[in-house]
Structure formats: structure tokens, C-alpha cells
Amino acid sequence: MKNILGKAILLATALLFSITGTSCSNDDNTTPEKEKTYDMSGFAKGADVSWITEMEQNGKKFYNANGKATECMALLRDLGMNSIRLRVWVNPEDGWNGKNDVVAKAWRAQQLGMRLMIDFHYSDTWADPGKQGVPAAWKNYDFDQMKQAVADHTKDVLNALKERDVNVEWVQVGNETTDGMLWNDEDGDAALKVTGRASKNMANFAAYINAGYDAVKAIYPEAKVIVHLDKGNNLGQYTWMFDGLKQNGAKWDVIGMSLYPDWITDQTWEQVSDDCLSNIKTLSGKYNCDVIISEIGMVWNSENAAPFLKKMVDGCKAISTCEGVFYWEPECNSGWNGYDKGAFDNSGKPTAALDAFK
Template identity: 55%
Template structure:
């Protein structure tokens, strides 16, 4: 063997040993997966378990729900977090229970900050009770403190989320009235950037998502993201929700694909379906819808479509009146979820 070959092999061995020795540090960058994210938001899961709900595979064997979803082909979990919910569910402590479980199953994790004590969505973006009387500077400080507090708790437990949402379905901003985009886009951009910067201060390589409702509505997405861009807004991923009916899902999926491709062309951003769902009692139609939206998201130009998440599939029709899950009333997954295999 020639001397140059020996030196090359020795150098290669040194690099491998060095990388191995450096593994496992809490401050190492998150390994960005190139695989398509197939996931579910299961934020209700601990509350459901506390109420006595159980989950079963198609053979009737009882299983923990995240493990069951993983067996069905999912590789990621999305978890919401509220600031100070009155019943404790989806607070920081409850989030940690679920995040640890997901980590132990080697599932990729998305954290969804609602910046509220309860649901934040297109119809309401209420400030947490403790923040109601804050002036705007105090409000930004509260966003930063809450975001870093939650993420530092994850980091302390060796959990690195691959994605973090700063706000939930913020098609008209968040933390109303201060951050209402239709009233003051600049203030919304400042609040959103405060969340963005807080995420990056704890996890520099985690991707930050801005998530809007109605993924088929290109006018809404252009208005909001043009407004953010003109006010210095920052994001890594554009997130979308999509809840079509049995009769319009083909049209909505096509419109959503057009919108995703437009967002890529317009902003160069990655795009993701952060929430999808359909009525639990039409599993075959839901399966067709899911197969199609997964395929369409994978087809987005430049490989920028990075994932699809079902919203609370573990729900059956008798849980909190929510009918868009994908489990039946016997606690078993419907055929709809075969789309994730």
C-alpha cells in the first residue's frame, strides 16, 4: 500500500473517531431529515387517556396511540402548547409528557405555540389572561420569555423539535388586537419575529413555521406573506390547514397545490400541510383525499413540499364533539390512515 493511501486512511479514521466522540451533546445541531414528514397532531392524547380512552390496532390489541400511529407509517408528531390553560392540559408540563413519549419512539417533533390560554384560530387570537394589560413592548417580552421557557425545557430533556410554529392559523395575525394583521401588519410582524428569534436562540437549526388556515386560499396567503415580507417578517416554512368535504376535496387539493407552488415561486419557502382532516365516518373518501394531498405535496416544485400532518386522528365522533378524526368508536384506526403507510 502506498504511503499516500495509508495517510488518507489514517485521516479518514481520525475524522470518524472525532465525529463519534462529539456525538450526543445537547448543543449539537438538529439533523435535518430529508425524508417526507408524515405525521399527526395528538395533543389531546393525555387528556383522552386520563378520561379512560384506549386505542387498539386492527387486530384488537391495545396499544399506546403514538406507537399505533407509528406502526401505521407516521414518522412525526405535532404538539400544541398554551400559556396558562385553566385545566392544565397543553401547558408546558403536559407538553413535556407527550414530547418525551414521542422522542422515545424516535418520532420527529413539531411544537405549535398558540400564544393563548386556549384555542387560537382564525376566529379568535386571544391574549393569555396574564398578558392582557401589557403594552406592546411588554407583550413582545412575554412572547420571547414564554417561547424560550418552553423550548429550554425541551432542550434540558434532550428533545430537539425539528419544527416550531410561532402562532396557530394566523391568517389575520395573533395576540389581538395588538397583533391583528388587518389592523397593523407591522406589529404582527414584530410579534412573529420575536417568536422566530426566540426559537433560533434556543435551537438555531430548528425550522420556524408560519401557519395559516385554508391552504387553498391563495389571495389570503399572498396578502399575509407579502405583508410580512414588506415589514421584515421572517420564517422558514409556510404551513397550511386543509379541511375539505367529501364533495369538494379534489378541487380544494388542486387549489392547495397551486397555492403551494405559488408560495415556493414567490418566497422560495418550503411548504407543509400542518393540519388536514375529514369526517371520520367516510374513511374511504378520506383515504383518497389523504393519498392525493400527500402525493401533491410531494410533487411541489423544487422538492419544497416537506410533509402532511393529520389533526387529532385518534379522535372518534364522541370526543369533545370533534368529528374529523380517523378512529372509529371502538378505538381503532379507520382505513383512512392507510394513506400514511
């Protein structure tokens, strides 16, 4: 990783603030563009751009609607976004999404005045509803050691961010933990005593959540801790999980949701959206907490992408207990890593789906 030079500048003096920026031209004889003012407060309009440093190293470039090459996060800010989400892996094989990479990206976002969500996977690679692999270094840990590892890793990354004067507003303790995290599915009592798979040992999952929660508050006392599941349209999935967590003394501040209608085959995107918006209201009332859309997306060239995003962003804004919407990896184009739900076209320009964030 390249080291980013310079000391981070504190840009936020409170939760509500605005910043200004001036675009410069390479032609000294041209008139400077009008200074822009960005409102970074209120409803979070965000994007997970965790792939950005890897994409840049591979030569990917991003362009505004006029075809001008623009740094990706700055371009997203110009399109109305005010927040960035970044995933964290424990010991990734190639370094991407590890601590140093996350700090570098977070520092960049801070310089633009962007608010920040940190998403801990507690794995060396992808964690999602189908896989929650224990980091290799933690493989033989018992229950107490696993709790301590969660706390230590969380503090280590957050301390590194704080040392760069990076502010963190939200922290996910786990990623799409629809059936918990830190799974050990081997046979026998020893595995059952340590697994964080919720359907096998909800008490363990609650304990791991609390280890992460307490670690977050030790470093960033004002940060909001999120427990995040997929399929925001599936109410029963959420009530099963959060009833179980509540019964086992788990702590959280915000419920996080993912919503990808392309992966839900028995409903239209309109039905999926309506169910999700209804669930936000139901869950925030039932558990007395806010809800946030941590991930959202649709196939980039779908005719439904723009209306879907507009419906969801407008609908979430209208719900007082919804804190925001984060598009997952909108900068992806040309099928980057096989992912087709970005919001940039194959020429590197943003699609109409991002108009919803203006």
C-alpha cells in the same frame, strides 16, 4: 400530571435516521414478533395528538387492526407516521397543553424516534382564524411588553424541552394566524398600538412573529420556524399575508397550511385539493421557502376521507418544496370533545384514511 421517570435518550444523530423496535407478548411461551425497522427520515408524515394525555386520563384506548390495545403514538408509528405535532397554551385552566403536559408528550414521542413540531398558540386556550385571545397575564401589556412576553414564553417552553434532551425540528410561531395573533380589538389608539391583528396593524404582527422567531433560534438554532394560516386552497389569503409580513420585515422559514374540505362548501374536495397543491408550488416559488401541511382532516366516516388523504399525501410528496403532511388529532373517536374529523372509528381502530401515510 404524572411525572415521567427516566432520562430522555437521544435517538437522532442527524436529520436522517432509522430506529428499530420489538413488540413483546404477555405470553412467555409465544415466539417474539419480528423486529421492525422504522424509517423516520425525509418527508414528514405526522399527526397532532395534543389531546392524547387527556384522552388517556379519561380511559380512552387505541387498538390496531387486529384489536390489540396499543399506545397511540406507537400505533401511529406502525401505520407509517414519523412525526408528532403538539400545541402549547400559555396558562391553560386545567393544565392540558401547558408546558408540563407538552414536555411529557414530547418526551414520549422522542422515545419512539418521532420528529417533533411545537405549535405555539400564544393564548390560554384555542387560537384560530376566529379567535386569537391574549393570555390573561398579558392582557394589560403594551407593545414592547407583549413582544418580550412572546419571546420569554417561547424560550421557557423550548428550554424545558431541551433540558429533557428532546429535539425539535419545527416550531410554529402562532396557530392559524390568518389575521394575525394577540388581538386587542378595543377602540382607541392604545389598543391599536398593541394589537397583533394583521388587518389593523401588520407591523405589530410582524414584530411578534420576529420575537418568536428569534427566541426559537436562540434555543434550537436549526429548528424551522413556521407561520401558519388556514384554507390552503385560498391563494389570495396567503399572498396578502406574506406580502404584508415581508414588507414589514418578518422572518419565517416555512409556510404552514391547514386544509379541511368539509368546511369549504363551494368546492368539491377534489377542487380543494388541486388548488392547495397548486398553491404550495406557487407560494414556495414566490417566497423562496418550503411549505408544510400543518393540519389536515376530514369527517372520519366519510367515503371521501381515504381518497382525499391519499391524493394530498401523494401530491405533497411529489412537490420537492413540501416538507410533509400532519393529520390533526387522528386519535379522536366517538366524537371526542365534539370533534368528528379524527381517523379512528368508534371501536378505537384506525380508519382507511391513515393508509395514505404507509
